[in-house]
Amino acid sequence: MRNFWIDCVLATLLVFLLMWGILGISNLNIFNAFDSIGQALSDIQLTDYVFSNLRKDPDVDQNIVVVNIGDLSRGEIAEEIKIISQHKPKVIGIDSFFGCPSLLRDTVNCPKLRDVMGNLLLSNAIQEAGNVVLVTKVLQADTLLPPNQYDSLRRSDPMFSDFAVREGYANLDTDAEFQDDAKTCRVFNPRIEVDGKTNYAFAVEIAMEYDSVKTKKFLERNNYEEVINYRGNVYDIFGSTGYPNMFYTLDVDDVRSGNFMPDMLKDKIVIFGFLGSYLGDPSWDDKFYTSLNKKLAGRANPDMFGAVVHANIVSMILNEDYVNQMAEWQEVAMAIILCLLNVALFSLINTHLPLWYDGITKLLQLIQLLLYTVLMVMIFHWFSFKLNVTLTLAAVALVGDVYEIYMSVIKNMYFKIKGWFMITPKDDAVLTAVNTEES
Numbered sequence: 001m002r003n004f005w006i007d008c009v010l011a012t013l014l015v016f017l018l019m020w021g022i023l024g025i026s027n028l029n030i031f032n033a034f035d036s037i038g039q040a041l042s043d044i045q046l047t048d049y050v051f052s053n054l055r056k057d058p059d060v061d062q063n064i065v066v067v068n069i070g071d072l073s074r075g076e077i078a079e080e081i082k083i084i085s086q087h088k089p090k091v092i093g094i095d096s097f098f099g100c101p102s103l104l105r106d107t108v109n110c111p112k113l114r115d116v117m118g119n120l121l122l123s124n125a126i127q128e129a130g131n132v133v134l135v136t137k138v139l140q141a142d143t144l145l146p147p148n149q150y151d152s153l154r155r156s157d158p159m160f161s162d163f164a165v166r167e168g169y170a171n172l173d174t175d176a177e178f179q180d181d182a183k184t185c186r187v188f189n190p191r192i193e194v195d196g197k198t199n200y201a202f203a204v205e206i207a208m209e210y211d212s213v214k215t216k217k218f219l220e221r222n223n224y225e226e227v228i229n230y231r232g233n234v235y236d237i238f239g240s241t242g243y244p245n246m247f248y249t250l251d252v253d254d255v256r257s258g259n260f261m262p263d264m265l266k267d268k269i270v271i272f273g274f275l276g277s278y279l280g281d282p283s284w285d286d287k288f289y290t291s292l293n294k295k296l297a298g299r300a301n302p303d304m305f306g307a308v309v310h311a312n313i314v315s316m317i318l319n320e321d322y323v324n325q326m327a328e329w330q331e332v333a334m335a336i337i338l339c340l341l342n343v344a345l346f347s348l349i350n351t352h353l354p355l356w357y358d359g360i361t362k363l364l365q366l367i368q369l370l371l372y373t374v375l376m377v378m379i380f381h382w383f384s385f386k387l388n389v390t391l392t393l394a395a396v397a398l399v400g401d402v403y404e405i406y407m408s409v410i411k412n413m414y415f416k417i418k419g420w421f422m423i424t425p426k427d428d429a430v431l432t433a434v435n436t437e438e439s
Contacts, residue, residue: 075118168205273307
């Protein structure tokens with residue numbers, strides 16, 4: 001029995017060593033030119049299927065209104081803010097920077113400074129509103145810093161930021177290297193340290209201004225990364241998401257013409273942001289792929305503007321509808337335990353049913369792969385709990401063949417090498433004498 005479990009542990013270790021080697025080779029990207037299918041499927045998570053196909057349509061969140069700023073100038077945005085402020089919203093969030101992209105503040109390097117009247121109107125509108133949350137952006141001035149460390153903060157010009165009640169970074173966690181790349185957004189970081197100071201996400205700051213009790217409860221989860229529990233989209237003329245409109249939306253002309261009910265704004269959250277030049281504009285600017293996208297693979301068009309992603313995060317916090325997920329150590333522990341049990345089971349099959357070994361083990365692997373996959377999707381659907389089984393699926397897929405390699409190659413080599421070193425000179429003389437006598 002002792003030798004049995006030693007073999008099981010060693011075979012399990014071999015499985016994880018092989019997975020580590022495969023991961024190292026794949027990180028070299030040497031096969032990418034031949035793997036168009038793999039690249040098309042690389043951004044898929046099966047939990048996306050829950051968002052886009054299994055969940056029931058949620059009710060409209062009547063506490064959040066999204067307003068399109070389109071291609072408006074700063075003076076025109078100021079006009080929108082003044083109109084909205086007249087109806088007493090509790091919080092106004094503006095998902096747009098009002099500053100210079102470089103440190104050089106002159107009309108050559110920063111043309112928007114030429115619009116003196118527009119800047120003054122916008123500054124005055126923010127000051128008079130008294131409840132505006134502006135965006136910042138965390139940056140890495142030192143390019144040698146690790147990916148998740150930041151040392152600087154981009155803010156709007158002081159003539160605007162000085163009159164904001166709060167500021168929060170608008171960075172969203174995606175797999176894109178550059179802003180113009182296709183971006184898939186499933187998670188966000190509630191807080192980030194910049195030079196020893198804690199900064200909070202734009203959506204967190206909006207939620208904090210609206211309901212500090214619920215927001216503090218959310219922050220007490222103390223997760224560096226939170227899965228966004230998407231609840232819906234705004235007007236989607238292309239039907240790229242399966243959900244109906246989740247948030248009331250006002251276009252540029254709706255605000256200017258007063259085409260809205262005043263009650264939809266009073267004591268509510270209003271988020272200004274770019275939703276295209278007009279509602280229904282197929283623009284890709286500040287637009288993301290999300291878990292609501294109908295197409296799980298080979299996606300053609302991103303489905304959600306950044307302002308709406310922030311609205312979903314605010315809605316998740318205020319509705320206390322979070323997604324929990326396994327810690328990394330739990331994922332590794334589950335994979336090791338299930339792999340070890342599989343090795344033990346396959347060993348017993350090999351001992352008692354050697355002629356049936358290949359068929360039975362392959363069938364068991366297939367059943368487990370399907371079972372764990374369905375279980376992951378359904379648990380996410382039922383309990384909003386993300387069961388990370390990627391490592392487990394990889395281990396189960398490899399365990400049968402790796403066990404055979406261990407038993408037929410590794411173990412036989414071990415005994416052969418051990419046999420060479422176990423033969424002493426005395427044993428060698430005895431064997432020689434026996435062979436001579438037999439001859």
